[in-house]
Amino acid sequence: MAVRKITLIGEDVLRREARKVKRFDKTLHRLIDDMVETMREAPGIGLAAPQVGVSQRVIVIELEEDEEDPQSGTLYEFVNPEIVYASEAELEGEEGCLSIPNIVGDVWRSQKVVVKGQNRFGKPQKIEAEEWLARVFQHEIDHLNGVLFLDHVAGPEKLRRLVKVVDENGEEHWKAIPMVEIAEPVGSS
Numbered sequence: 795m796a797v798r799k800i801t802l803i804g805e806d807v808l809r810r811e812a813r814k815v816k817r818f819d820k821t822l823h824r825l826i827d828d829m830v831e832t833m834r835e836a837p838g839i840g841l842a843a844p845q846v847g848v849s850q851r852v853i854v855i856e857l858e859e860d861e862e863d864p865q866s867g868t869l870y871e872f873v874n875p876e877i878v879y880a881s882e883a884e885l886e887g888e889e890g891c892l893s894i895p896n897i898v899g900d901v902w903r904s905q906k907v908v909v910k911g912q913n914r915f916g917k918p919q920k921i922e923a924e925e926w927l928a929r930v931f932q933h934e935i936d937h938l939n940g941v942l943f944l945d946h947v948a949g950p951e952k953l954r955r956l957v958k959v960v961d962e963n964g965e966e967h968w969k970a971i972p973m974v975e976i977a978e979p980v981g982s983s
């Protein structure tokens with residue numbers, strides 16, 4: 795296994811429609827293993843193959859274990875994932891992306907989705923995901939269609955930049971600063 799380089803916004807591969815996987819071979823297994831390692835190392839909670847420069851329909855997701863969320867703590871690997879149901883009910887929530895460092899924004903997503911796809915051996919698999927997990931599946935599957943979370947953000951007032959600040963004890967923290975404050979013109983008439 796190896797940590798791969800994460801592609802950043804501006805790179806073509808992130809805007810391309812990824813190809814369907816047809817061969818469930820060693821190369822695919824190595825890709826998936828590397829994606830899991832890259833996601834954990836980042837650290838992140840989801841990764842799509844275009845984010846490691848591979849234009850193929852593969853995603854991995856792992857939410858941190860949370861007692862109150864039965865779908866957390868499990869590693870999900872999906873090849874050729876497809877959303878076959880998305881609830882009309884939506885939730886607004888904060889998203890970030892390893893390919894768009896230090897920016898977060900509020901995005902509306904279906905509260906529940908059903909995703910069909912295959913595992914690394916080509917065996918069909920299906921999951922009903924809710925809340926956070928549903929959000930992450932929608933975010934990652936978007937990547938396979940060249941869509942980024944920024945495309946869903948309603949306006950600059952829904953975006954924040956994360957900056958590192960040092961408190962009085964000398965400890966570093968991340969602070970979210972609204973983009974509109976940063977973008978505010980100085981001394982405009």
Ligand code: ZN
Pocket residue numbers: 890891892893933937
């Ligand atoms: Zn992303």
